[in-house]
Amino acid sequence: MKTIFSPDQMLHAPQFEVSDGKLEPAKEIPSRAQMVLDRLKAVQFGEIIEPRSFSLDPILKIHASDYIEFLSDFWRLWTEEGRTEQEAFPFVWPVRQLRTDIVPDQIDGKLGHYSFDAGTPMGPHTWTAVRRSAETALTGAAMMAEGARSAFALCRPPGHHAHKSFFGGYCFINNAAVAAQYLRDHGAKRVSVFDVDYHHGNGTQAIFYDRADVQFLSIHADPKVEFPYYLGHADEKGVGEGEEFNLNYPLPHGTPWEVWSRALEEGCASIEAYKPDVLVVSLGMDTFEKDPISQFKLKSEEFNLIGERLAKLGLPTLFIMEGGYAVEDLGVNCVNTLTGFRQR
Ligand SMILES: NCCCNCCCCCS
Numbered sequence: 001m002k003t004i005f006s007p008d009q010m011l012h013a014p015q016f017e018v019s020d021g022k023l024e025p026a027k028e029i030p031s032r033a034q035m036v037l038d039r040l041k042a043v044q045f046g047e048i049i050e051p052r053s054f055s056l057d058p059i060l061k062i063h064a065s066d067y068i069e070f071l072s073d074f075w076r077l078w079t080e081e082g083r084t085e086q087e088a089f090p091f092v093w094p095v096r097q098l099r100t101d102i103v104p105d106q107i108d109g110k111l112g113h114y115s116f117d118a119g120t121p122m123g124p125h126t127w128t129a130v131r132r133s134a135e136t137a138l139t140g141a142a143m144m145a146e147g148a149r150s151a152f153a154l155c156r157p158p159g160h161h162a163h164k165s166f167f168g169g170y171c172f173i174n175n176a177a178v179a180a181q182y183l184r185d186h187g188a189k190r191v192s193v194f195d196v197d198y199h200h201g202n203g204t205q206a207i208f209y210d211r212a213d214v215q216f217l218s219i220h221a222d223p224k225v226e227f228p229y230y231l232g233h234a235d236e237k238g239v240g241e242g243e244e245f246n247l248n249y250p251l252p253h254g255t256p257w258e259v260w261s262r263a264l265e266e267g268c269a270s271i272e273a274y275k276p277d278v279l280v281v282s283l284g285m286d287t288f289e290k291d292p293i294s295q296f297k298l299k300s301e302e303f304n305l306i307g308e309r310l311a312k313l314g315l316p317t318l319f320i321m322e323g324g325y326a327v328e329d330l331g332v333n334c335v336n337t338l339t340g341f342r343q344r
């Protein structure tokens with residue numbers, strides 16, 4: 001299994017985030033990718049290659065053009081406001097009864113229009129890193145379309161919280177959604193996206209919610225008690241043609257492997273019934289017992305079991321990295337998953 005990664009993805013280096021009611025040190029930091037790279041090399045897991053270049057077209061199949069234009073142009077607009085010494089935080093959003101049909105001219109109004117949380121600051125090189133992370137996912141998808149049985153797109157910044165037209169949860173471009181669409185455009189009739197990150201993949205769900213050609217499944221902490229709070233309940237089954245092709249498995253804080261693995265089984269059974277041509281796995285390792293911002297109890301050796309179970313589906317599988325904030329253990333937990341998958 002080959003890994004795809006670009007050092008450009010290190011250029012997004014947030015210093016702070018607003019979470020749990022206060023300014024905290026940022027958790028989605030470049031060293032996350034470094035730890036995974038180090039582990040891949042330490043165990044000689046396989047070749048690590050740089051992503052190909054892509055035009056914006058495959059990204060614009062998923063995200064709105066005004067949103068992508070905003071992301072790519074943002075830092076220039078921010079510096080024109082004379083705000084160069086710090087990273088950019090939104091502080092106001094168009095929630096209930098406020099308008100989203102008009103995008104404000106002023107940069108803070110724009111920033112809130114195109115985001116949903118204050119935990120995802122933008123810096124001078126965010127766009128470069130985000131675009132390369134999406135190209136890492138697209139390169140993995142292209143390799144699968146060209147016949148690879150598996151690939152690992154070491155995406156960072158992650159993507160599963162990003163919607164068509166707004167960012168949040170450390171995510172700007174929905175890497176897994178862009179990859180799934182690319183696969184649909186290059187031979188796959190049906191694609192399953194299985195999100196095993198601790199947090200609900202609200203962005204990926206919303207992007208494919210009315211579609212039958214991409215099945216979305218997510219095992220995650222119950223949104224009644226966990227970020228992203230406002231999507232991810234079990235009654236969200238899809239809409240229109242997409243009815244029944246969205247499957248959420250919300251679980252309580254404290255969930256151990258014994259419980260989590262039952263949801264994994266249910267998800268795998270649904271994927272088998274759906275019969276996709278290819279599987280995209282949104283691979284977050286924040287289900288780990290020592291993750292600093294999460295509250296599931298998976299142990300490092302149980303990540304091997306995730307990989308083994310997914311391999312039993314016998315599908316071409318593209319792994320896309322999402323979360324995981326126990327940085328010291330991230331490399332082991334990520335490579336354990338990929339090792340389990342390959343062992344079969
Ligand atoms: N204590 C809750 C802080 C949540 N902050 C956002 C988490 C995004 C995870 C992305 S996988």
Ligand SMILES: [Zn+2]
Pocket residue numbers: 197198199284286322323324
């Ligand atoms: Zn997460």
